[in-house]
Amino acid sequence: MNDLLYLDDLRVGDTFKTASHTLHADQVRFFAMHFDPQPFHLDDAAARQSIFGGLAASGWHTAATTMRLLVTSGPPLADGIVGAGAKVEWKAPTRPGDVLRVESEVTDITPSRSRPDRGTVVMRSDTLNQRDEIVQTMTATLMVSRRPAQDVGRSSRRAS
């Protein structure tokens, strides 16, 4: 088990790998029905005639699945994975049956000037399928807590 990570524990270049998740056809259709009801995400025959050439998951489903993987098996940030924003690029379609996993790298760390208890971390997360193809790249700006004062130099507090 990993310990919880604070801003102070992270370094540019740190990497994380998640577990994997299989995207089943019923999940693809369920997400599409609720959030992206377009024929190429819902219907095999219509999808074959579309730019996707076959049933493809909504890009937002790929993004949400990426978030699921990051939250459940990605970097164990102390106060959770909280984004101020994200840039998402869809590189290839995600298909029913694809087994997705996420590989992340910390690319920037900036302590807040106005809020000494936190900072921002930029993390690039590539979502890969079972053929090691990158289907999505997500670059997120995360709000990350700094280690609380009582955890820093606890022994000196005791001595005071």
Place this chain on the structure above:
Amino acid sequence: MNDLLYLDDLRVGDTFKTASHTLHADQVRFFAMHFDPQPFHLDDAAARQSIFGGLAASGWHTAATTMRLLVTSGPPLADGIVGAGAKVEWKAPTRPGDVLRVESEVTDITPSRSRPDRGTVVMRSDTLNQRDEIVQTMTATLMVSRRPAQDVGRSSRRAS
């Protein structure tokens, strides 16, 4: 009813407004359970102690709901709303009971050099709540079809 729109029909500065969607607490928890299972998206008491100060929807739920509104009542693009990528900024939390709607503006149009049948359109979409606060800004790069040749100058084809 709007006619279907091709790249050739769009102009920079064109605007679109969607219908609205009410985000219920059970939807917030359902999405979070499946895609963003963090305490501040699932549990009232835990959320009050968090950076959100109360139950808040996952940012990816706000993004997915924005997509739903765009697909069901946004610009009627001829071959659907297909994104190559998007930049999302979460400006304020989305809460259970919030009534969301989307206002979009075309900010760039670029016909493809290599594919004469399509081009890219950059569209900025602000997601607003019932107090007219912008909770999210999404800037998406969309792949949009050009009007098929048989639709352009149909009468001259008949005359030939």
